[in-house]
Amino acid sequence: MQTILILHSLFRWAVLILGLWTLINALTGYFSKRTYSSNDNRSNLFFMISCDIQLLIGLVLYYTNGWFDRLKDLGNNMKDPINRFFTMEHTTLLILAWILVHIGRAKVKSAQTDNAKHKRMLIFFGIALLLIVISIPWPFRQLIGRPYFRWFN
Numbered sequence: 001m002q003t004i005l006i007l008h009s010l011f012r013w014a015v016l017i018l019g020l021w022t023l024i025n026a027l028t029g030y031f032s033k034r035t036y037s038s039n040d041n042r043s044n045l046f047f048m049i050s051c052d053i054q055l056l057i058g059l060v061l062y063y064t065n066g067w068f069d070r071l072k073d074l075g076n077n078m079k080d081p082i083n084r085f086f087t088m089e090h091t092t093l094l095i096l097a098w099i100l101v102h103i104g105r106a107k108v109k110s111a112q113t114d115n116a117k118h119k120r121m122l123i124f125f126g127i128a129l130l131l132i133v134i135s136i137p138w139p140f141r142q143l144i145g146r147p148y149f150r151w152f153n
């Protein structure tokens with residue numbers, strides 16, 4: 001299971017880089033009023049795929065590392081900040097981010113003008129990226145903090 005945890009930890013950087021690429025495209029596209037290009041489409045498609053992969057790895061960790069079992073004694077486990085973070089906060093907020101990314105992509109596709117596409121890209125992917133950043137157990141966060149990098153031994 002250590003391998004899955006390492007993959008989940010490392011893959012966060014792919015999600016963040018692709019999310020940032022999407023956000024920069026949305027910002028520059030919206031404010032410079034340029035056409036919606038294949039580069040814009042590619043960035044948010046790759047961002048969505050990276051979120052799909054991270055969700056799958058996260059679900060495996062959730063079921064195999066005992067977090068799911070902790071839901072059975074929810075009352076007691078919610079009193080513990082680490083259990084509360086990984087069983088509820090991290091999971092719920094990141095599934096919400098994943099939903100926003102999927103809705104966002106459909107909304108961008110259905111928008112009629114290039115400027116509307118960039119605006120929707122900015123709103124949906126921007127909020128999703130914000131949720132992702134605040135839900136990561138960064139090492140500086142008390143109690144729940146995890147390392148920036150994990151690597152295979």
Ligand code: HEM
Pocket residue numbers: 005008009011012015051054055057058059061062065067086090091094095132136137146147150
């Ligand atoms: C973009 C989405 C996500 C990002 C960026 C992300 C990132 C992270 C990071 C950095 C860790 C700490 C890993 C370590 O200990 O080094 C972690 C832990 C964890 N994540 Fe995620 N995660 C995401 C989505 C999810 C989802 C959707 C789930 C569940 C369905 C999930 C379940 C977990 C669990 C259970 C742990 C604790 C692993 C353990 O120690 O047993 N994650 N996540």
